[in-house]
Amino acid sequence: MSERVIPGRAGGLITLEAADALWAGLTADSAVPTASAAFTRPPAHARGGYVLLGGRVVTTVEAGDGRWGVPESEVRRAAAELNAVELDRQDLVRIGPFRDGPTQEHQEGTPLRWRRRIARELGGGDEPGRAARCDGDRPHHLAGIDWRRMLVERTRDRTARTWWLPRAAVRLLDAAEHTEMRWLRAARTRQAGATVTESPSRRRQDRPADVRQTTSPDGPTAPLRPYHEELKGHLYAVLSRKPGTSRKVAGWCCAVCRTAPAAVLDHCHEHGYVRAPVCRSCNTQERPDHLYSNDIRVSQHYTRLFHTHATDWLRHWHRCPGCRARAVLPLPHLAAWTAHTACRSLRPTHRDPHGSRGRRPCGALRVSWTGSHRAPASCLFTVAVDLCPSGEHRVLAQIPYREAAERFRAWLAETAPAVAAEAGPDRLDGLPDRFRPVVADTDGEGLALF
Known part of the structure; x- marks a missing residue:
């Protein structure tokens, strides 16, 4: 990988084609599948001054002969970060489609909106695959990642389909989206500052005509700050309408995992209070699984919420003053806890059909309810098992709220x-005095915050 944009020049620049080959070689054994031509195929756009690789921005430089190159060290650094990502293909996050989701189209040169891009490429057009095939019949990648090799498509009632990606991949793409927004914001700030402080004649004299000015990706803005209950007691309906709230949220670390950048304000749908800024991965993890009206499928998703990381999640839920005062959870979460934890001993088991020793839990656990938290005396949880291997569908328990x-x-x-x-x-x-009702159906993206 020694091909240079300018032979002998310091800085270790390599051509985009050489960077493609280097990226593919360095990430060949990565748990996250990567795409070929990550630098030369859309949405990569060298003339924009950067290329996204995983959660890192790699700067691009235009040479005097009209070609573009990138620093080899940055490509290697991005590959090393990607190779360190651990991928659990069983820990999935639903990424769409959602009812009433965003409809804005992606324009050339605008920041990555990876959920919108996936929704458009998988669901757009009447001709199958038409929207997903571009650039010489090759599908687009996302931040150098071949997301199609990880995508899981599920169908419900033989008509409704949903798309899922491993949680680690969702975290990575969210980080890429956040990093790009920060990089562009810093670039605009520096450009505005340069316009004010430099005269036009000075800029023409001092700036080489054949080299594009870029912003370093290693320190574009101030580091993310930890969340210290700054929004405690605020109502989401009020705070979400204030100008600049989304930018303020993006400056925090996720209040749950404390590693990823925050992207949304998680709030309690029953009482209306803001809990904390969280990343999209933690937000989807916190959301009840497969919530359709008053019915939840209870999967291993809840092991982390109620067992391995229970204290962190309970503290997060009780950031809502209403839930904390009553020492309870929102209705869908309490229903999930009742089925997953309180009724654990009631769930039947079967001998493992693969021949290994031990027994496996029966079928798929599900909990539904009648009534609401506003009338506790009439609210009833029904815990049941569906899809039993022996063909049984049994009710395990009916528990009053x-x-x-x-x-x-x-x-x-x-x-x-x-x-x-x-x-x-x-x-x-x-x-x-009056609480908001439980949201009956969170199938819409705008209602996916619990």
Whole structure:
């Protein structure tokens, strides 16, 4: 990989074609599948001054002979970061389609909106595959990643289809989108500053005509800051309408994982309070699985929420003053906890059909409810097993809301005593007199925040 844009010039620049080959070679054994021609195929656009590789921005430089190149060291750094990503193909996140989702079309030169791009390429056009095939019948990649090799498509009722990607890939693409926005914002700021401080004649004299000026990707803006309850007690309906809220949110680290950049304001749909800024991956992880009206499928998704990382998630949910005062969870989450945790011992098992020792849980666990949290006396959870290997469909338990809430409070005190100590009926001051109803159907992207 020694081909240079300018032979002998310091800086280690290589041509885009050489960078394609280097990227492919360095990431050949990566858990995340990468795309060929990551530098020369859309959406990569060298004339924009940068190319996205995973969660890193790689600068591009125009040489005097009209060709473009990139620093070899940056390509290697991006490949090393991508190779360090661990991918669990069983831990999936739904990425669409959503009802009433964004309809804006992607324009050349605008930042990556990877969910919109996937939705357009998979769902656009009457001719199958027409929108997904571009540039010489080769599909587009996303930040150098071949997302199609990870995409899982599921169908429900033989008509409705949904698209899923591994959670690690979603985190990576969210990081790429966030990094690009910060890079472009910094580039615009520097360009505006240069326009103010430099005279036109000075710029013409000092700037070589054959080299494009770019902004370094290593420090474009201030680092992300941790969240310290700055939005505590704020109502989402008020805060979400304030100008500049989205930019403010993007400056925080995710309040749950504390590693990824925040992208959305997670809030309680029952009480309307903001919980915290979170990344999209944590937001989808926190959302109840397969919520259709008043019915939830309970998968292994909840093991992390109620077992391995229970304290972190319980503290996050109780950032809502309403949930904290009542030492309870929002109705869909309480239903999921009841099925996954309180009724664990009731779930039947079967001998593993693959011949290994031990038994496996029966079928698919599901919980539904009647009534709402506003009328606890009439609210009832029904926990059932569907798709049993022996053909059975059985109801495991029917638990009143109040009983489920009492069980949860006892479990909370044992599992997360620090969180339980902050909850209780003596903290009802300041709560709204009328609570928002539970959102009946969160199939729309705009309602995917619990």
